[in-house]
Amino acid sequence: MNQHEPGDVLARRYVLLDLIAAGGTSVLWRARDRSLDRLVAVKVLQDQRELARKEARTTARLSHPDAIEVYDYGETVTARGRVAAFVVLRLLDGEPLAERLTRGPLPWTEAAGTTARIARVLEAAHAQGIVHRDVSAENVLLTEGGPKLLDFGIAALAGDPDDERGTPPYVAPERLTGAPAHPAVDVYALGVLFFQMLTGATPYPETTWEQLETASRAGPCPRPPGVPGDLAELCQRCLDPAPSRRPSAREVADQLGQTLGRTRFRHRVRHGLALMALGTVAATMLWAGPVGDQGRPAGPASLPEPRRTAAELPSSAPLASPAPLLSSTPLASPAPLASSTPFASPAPLASSTPRNTLAASAVPEVLDRFRVQLAEAARAQRIRSDVALDLRQTLANGTTPQGVADLRRKLDDRLREGAVELRLHGELDALLAELAVVVRS
Structure with a gap:
């Protein structure tokens, strides 16, 4: 050759x-x-x-x-x-996904992120009427900048006659009947790829066109084990034998983005709770100070006991008596600290910091990151300055689900107009998916 x-x-x-x-x-x-x-x-x-x-x-x-x-x-x-x-x-430098999978499956978050990025490429291709027809592990390269979809060598326009070309384990069932090229065949192949990344193996064993033609597949589509339920269901929908029941590439990318956004939000909540627990324990220890000779708190370390005359001391109780301190300041009580693990104690944290309070505090943080991303993109001319200004102004309504939906619709319109760089659209869309999670929490 x-x-x-x-x-x-x-x-x-x-x-x-x-x-x-x-x-x-x-x-x-x-x-x-x-x-x-x-x-x-x-x-x-x-x-x-x-x-x-x-x-x-x-x-x-x-x-x-x-x-x-x-x-x-x-x-x-x-x-x-x-x-x-x-x-x-x-020229790209990286590792083929097929080679990476020889070492076993990917963590589900990495598999979901890779699938979402490939889905965005397919979304752009399908919008141009292009059907890749050979989405496979061999045609995905893992680079430092993320996964790249390669080899449009057998790509066809939607509606073109089909032919027996492609990688058999990823071939949609309708291609065996000679159905014309359609975006749904890429979504099926993406489902096979997602299943393979999650489990380390393709959902069906056939590896040749001849085996595909004689394969007997009864029952529901395979369900990848050991992954979040919504991801397993999404993978099954992509593998549905009926093309009309499969999601679009955009739906796949959107749902994966929302799942990953919820995961990041939960991680921030846990991180925030851990920091609050640490701060509570540190404050308790600071107030309680060192333990005295009788096993009782000696009072705050930063407030030394002043010298006082006998006439200045109250007659009812000596100043060093621990009873008023324990009754008015429960945090200084040594008994709970000795009987529990302060860092892991969930009860006081759950009651003092409800989840919706943390979610509310996360909304402005995501909005700020969106504004920073817009500003940096405008300076780098990745987005028209008037469009960046319009999106920043629309952010004021981004604290409700409807406001987030309006932002996403406006961003999509500007992409179709060519006013937003495609990669920037993906980055901002991921932030909107994260924002949608926190405003609903």
Whole structure:
């Protein structure tokens, strides 16, 4: 298959350096772009010029930070006199998800986050009428910047006739009947991928097209064990054999974002309770001070007992008597401290700091982060300044579920207008999902 060697130059511009991978129809090289003096990936396809041209055009239409970027397309003559087409892509450094899964499943939060980001890429592709048709662990690269969806080589436009291309474990059932390309096939594949990340294995054992055609699948869709119920249900919905019952890619990303937002909120609540418990215990210890000779608190360490004459002392009770201190200041009582574990005591914390109070305090914190994100994005020209101002003004209504819904609708409208960078939209959308959780709490 490989018709080139290191050192070959394509189109008098791309110097092939070393082989990255080789497949049945293509070879991927690491190369140097002499014109721009940068490293790139060059995918060479032998006798597949039309396929290479289609891949380049399809991928170039899609603008999303988590999708691989296409820089160039060209054709060249090999040393054997044959014409080969090539696609120049952004060179990414990372670990294929398939390789990572050989070490076992991912933590459910990481699996959910990865699935949500891939769902956002598919959402953008589907909005352009593009169906990937080969979402799989082999085509997801885990990079320092997050997961990236690769290889739109067999992508089709929605409604195009289907063909037997793709990775069998991820192939939706309707593709076996020749149904035209539809976004639902990508959602099914995403469900398989999500299941695989959660459990370490695909939901069904078939690995070839022939096995798929003879497979007998009775009963409900598999349910991934040991994960939150809403995630297990979402995975099952993606794997539904009926395309019409599957959620859209956007619904998948939204629900995962809300689940992760609730998880982050609960973590902040627990963290806040722990800090309050620590502060309560520290204050108690400061007030109680050291224990005296009789095993009783000697009083606050910072307030030494002043010298007093006998005439100044009240006749009813000596100043050092512990009874008034214990009756008026329960926190200083040594008995509860000795019989309980102050750091873990839930009763006084639950009564003094109700959950809705913590939720209310979290709302302005999320709104502040949203404002900071808008300001930084406006300075970096990732969003039009007038749009950033409009969103900041709308934030005043972001303390109710309806206000959050209005914010999300406005953000989506500005994305369609091209006034908001797609990656920024995803970041702000995640904050809105978190805000929706706290305003409902």
